[in-house]
Amino acid sequence: MTLATEKQTNRTFVYSERWQMFFASPMTVAAATWLVFVILVAIFGPALVGDLANKQALLMRFAPPFQLEKGFQFILGADSLGRPVLLQLVMGAQTSMLIAILSVGSSSVIGSTLGIISGYFGGWVDNILLRIADIVHTIPSILLALVVLFILDPSITNLVIVLGITRIPVYLRTARAQTAEVRQRTFVEVAQAMGASDWRIMTKEIAPVVIPTVRTLAMLEVASVILAAASLTFLGIGLQRPTVDWGMLVADGQAYLETAWFVAVFPGIVIVLTALSASLISNWLRAVEDPAQNILFLSKPKKKRSESK
Amino acid sequence: MVTFLRGRLLSGAVTLIGVVVMVFFLARLTGSPIDLFFPEGGTEAQIRAFEQAYGLDQPLYKQFLIFLGNAAQGDFGDSIWQQRPAMEAALSEMPMTLALAGIAMVVSVVTAVILGSIAAAYRFRRPDRIITILSLIAGSVPVFWFAIVSILIFAIQLQWLPTSGSYSWKSWILPVATISLSPIGVLTQVVRGAMIDVLTSGYVRNARARGFGSLRLIFRHSLRNAALPIIAVAGDIAASKLNGAVIVSVVFAFPGIGRLIVGAIMARDFPVLQASIVLVGLAIITLNLLIDIIYMIVDPRVRLS
């Protein structure tokens, strides 16, 4: 009886511990709130906003921000064609999230899988995979972008393909390096000695160690993917209007930085906030899973403790 | 060591050939320089003359074989747009690229190691939070945006630094800052993570129990261990800077092979593109070799396996 209740408490304890850790950090809460908000906006926003976002009103060109008399949609000002910056951000949220999630997702999964395989088996498998990674890494991504967007179409899918392929080597090398290191730890040796299959060792023993690193990297990559898409737009080979992503808004707006700062600055802030949030969540996840860290994560701000002296 | 080097050289050669093959065919998928060359439409005779001059009248596989044959003898052909051998064009940009990438990497690694170590030492406390937020922001600022804003502020408003060009040491400041910004952000996070891992490890705790001071703990018992993931990520970033840094080149009009490559892609100047890629490939392969050697020096487990 005692045992049963105690076990019960234990389980709820473990769950609530994460939540406690979550709520213990206001930054994490803010980051998660922002991400959830952005994802909700990405899912529902475009449908709600409809055509209003891309509706040009030349006479509203560069309407200044923080003025309500023109309607709430103009609270962040209007761009060079008089489109409300706020609604453009809403439309951009969907594209940017799609690009970020799909390309980071695909490249991190493919890259780290290959990296674990490469690091675990070593030998010729390792050699071939590393050579391919080297080749992809050496080819300028802009050439790849140009080829794909020249032969195919400048669509979101193709952009995801370009950005995904070019980022695979980063994950591959990271995962490989860590796998090679983890492989030599005793628990892997023990598992091997106990006759566990390669697949089992890779998924049960190595992956759990590699994943946090990859995830930290992936969360940081969210930012760089959004920015890479923006750079392609800046160099003139990105997405096409009326599809907008945040990077395109920054790229388009930067020509007017001196005259209408808000057109480039608000999308820039949104990109920075989103990337920041992704990384903060990644830090939190890392802390939750690493017992050595979570106690510190939970610790109250340091105070002078006279009583212990 | 000899076997190691031989293996490396072999795999480097394989990579290089792979890259050249890929680039050769990828580039030709983007159309022909003829479309660009005659601004307002040329006659058949003109186009044929042009094709002949650059060997574009041959079937693709023949073009490739000719290219391979010549390249093996060190002849990468003449640039279509620039009136000089393609390799000369590529070589002339390389020193600046190496210098810029090198300086930027030193700046980023040093900054990141300092900031990341402080953050790890004060993990989850205020200095850590501040450094983490700042480094994440640094990694999230669009590069071209930062470049333009920094020109507006430092060159045009304050007139402390030149807007562009590469004439004095002052003109290096903004490009280096722009290139280093995002690596600093990423690397600081990596350093922080690696340092936390090491600082919470058994051997550092043991060393502490032996009564060693904190400087010794950090510099002898932690840094070298933490260096491994840092070197891996820094190496990848450095490699991307070798053929990247395009935007910095474009905005600051700073010389560099990245800009040459983009220009060659846009102008379909295949010989220059191929020669540049070979150089960049060589640089990246050398870089990877260096990283492997550093790895071997730092980590005995790699050395002995």
Add this chain to the structure above:
Amino acid sequence: MTFSAQILRTSAIAILAVAGMSSAYATPIDPAITVAVAVEPDSLDSCDTQPAQNANIARGNIYQSLTHVKPEDGKLEPLLAESWSQTGDLVWEFKLRPNVKFHDGSAFDAKTAAANVMRTQAGFEIDGKATACLNSGQIPEPVQAEAADDLTLRVTTTHPDPILPLRFSYIDIGGMETQKTAQKTTRPVGTGPYRFVERIQGQHIKLTRFDDYWSEAPQVKDVTYVYRSDPAVRAGMITAGEAQIATAISAQHATKDDRTVEFKDNRIVLYRLRHDKEPFVDPRVRQAVSKAIDRDTLVEVLMGRTGGPWYQMLGPQVNGYISNFDSSSLSFDPDGARELIAAAKADGHDVETEFLIVTKTDLFPGSNEFVQAIAQYLQEVGLKPRILSIEMTAWRTYLRQPFPEGQQSNMLMISHDNTSGDASFSYPRYITCKGTNSSTCNTEVDRLIKEADAAQADQRAQLYQEAAKILHLDEMTMEGVAEQVQLMMLGRGINYKPNPLTGIEILISDVTVTD
């Protein structure tokens, strides 16, 4: 007394000296200037001066041509040729200026001129190697050039070509050494007021005053050209004093004072419709496209001082321009446009087919927004446009005949300039059935242009204008949207009056410096 008088005298001398110095300062001797341009030149060879980025540095500074278009009135004036005449249906003779020296010290003569004309035409072989010159397009039909005597150049054409002297204003003359090889030169040698000093690819080109120049020596001694692709940086270099002349300035970076100067180079923003594909098969839809676009608002808001509304293909200084053109059938009338579309639809035309608006990113500064605004105007009258903004090579596949099989119906955005003043540099290529850049095929237009090409002066202009009327009132496949105005910025103390040719030649000899 004497003492104070002495002081007075000394200070008077000092003041005079200072005044003298400052007056000497007012017209600096041998000033050096830096010019910030947008794009690095591809080539400094005399046969490659056709694109603006090459021409702006080489033309008129390093190289000169036999004839020259006067920027003020578009009339042809002598330059390296003192006079010319047609001696037969197909034969022209140019009397060349004597005592002209190239920068390498060699003399300019008919042999050199003939070699330049021949080398410029692509396909001409030297030592079994072919050259491919960018200027070759200026001579569409092969001509034969030879030296009749030292200073007489004889040119034989394959067809009658009344504007051959005008064409020769685009053939720049390089030194004989550079003409002997198929290789493009990297050390250009010409007859112009500036000689080439050095070029570091990717960084700069330096020129200096040529001491043995045949005409008046210019004031500016040294010129450095640098390339800055970002308009904000180019403008900033003027503000920061790093450059004295900056070209291709965007409206938003322009200053309101006289440091920013304007010029028109007969450059028009055009659209071209594929009339062989829906929805543009019916001419009523093509007319509706023009009526859907509110050029006045569009141009005023988005281009500001860099443009004006426009309804024709050519600029006002070209002989194919219709001076009293009634554009009312093309001007903004969305309801009218909708009616036209409805009528076409009623006749079974598929007006709801999606089509591309094809543009390139560097069409002109801010062109992407311009195109987006056009797309919205077209949407509002019920058409289904989709924007495709691509880079040059891809864009060219839409511009050039033959169009690839299965290419989607499109409206192509073009920025076209004609600095020569003659429509033959535009119409044959753009609106005839066989024109490489044409989507129009109207036999009447073809006939008029063919006649015009062989005609002279007023008759020539009239025939071109008649063709233009058919284009703009019946065909409506190639319509102007805006006349472009170029901006450039000048540093303090720099005097330069831009002209219609500034887009393709910035003569440093026209620049004076005061301070």
Add this chain to the structure above:
Amino acid sequence: MSVLLDIRNLSVNFDSRRGTVSAVRNVNFSVAQGESVALVGASGSGKTVLSRAIMGLVDEPGHVTGSILFEGEQIVGKDENELRKIRGLGVAMVFQDALDGLNPVFSIGSQLKEIFTVRMGFSGTEAKKRAVALMEQVGIRNAKERYHDYPHQFSGGMRQRICIALAVGLQPKLLIADEPTTALDVTVQAGILRLIKSLQAKTGMGMIFVTHDLAVAHQISDRIIVMYNGDIVEEGPTDTVFRSPRHPYTQALMAAHPGRVRSWRDLAPIPDEFVTDGPGEGVISSGPSVAAALN
């Protein structure tokens, strides 16, 4: 025998946003010079936290109250710099995770040498001589050749021997051995225990041997302290405790111990109320993450 270590009213608490967790509560005991004390208890009972408190290794957010007198010197409240002087030379510790205990990027020799050069100020050659001698002392054969080897070339048992060498090399007055054999094979365990025992006999250092294994405790200690849930529940000379355990928890431990019975049929299960789910769960008072964090 004079008192080496004297602990009075020692508590270790961990502050967290979900409340204060006390890992050690009001503990009193002392260790005499040359005495060997076994600290026995289940995982999470607070014995590891207690031993770390003696080393001054309890970090934020943990904090220590009460008094730890080592040779009459108060350890509680000392700053890192003062603690550094006591660590290694005064109190040394061997940890249970032998495999993570040595820095993988330095050779065994250089790590051993370091304690002599840095902590005792010996010259390089002298330190090396001592390091080799120390390796021999802990039973590494071919010590000279193996001096330049790296940790990953050593087996687990050998690595723990090196860790022990690193702890005893400075000839501390008190050695805390925190389950030094748990991570090792059974066959290796006995050797390590023998080594520790002999080293202690040779140097005459005091020892606190932390273990959950009663047989080990019996073999190695003069006195036993039993901890349960952060409290000391029983204390006494080893033989006495073994002969007549007073506290029910101790009795339960005894009954469950295979070494005490002749046949497996005699094994009694530990009653439910003492059952813990192994490291990391069960005993809320010390908290799973605390235990994990400090191990």
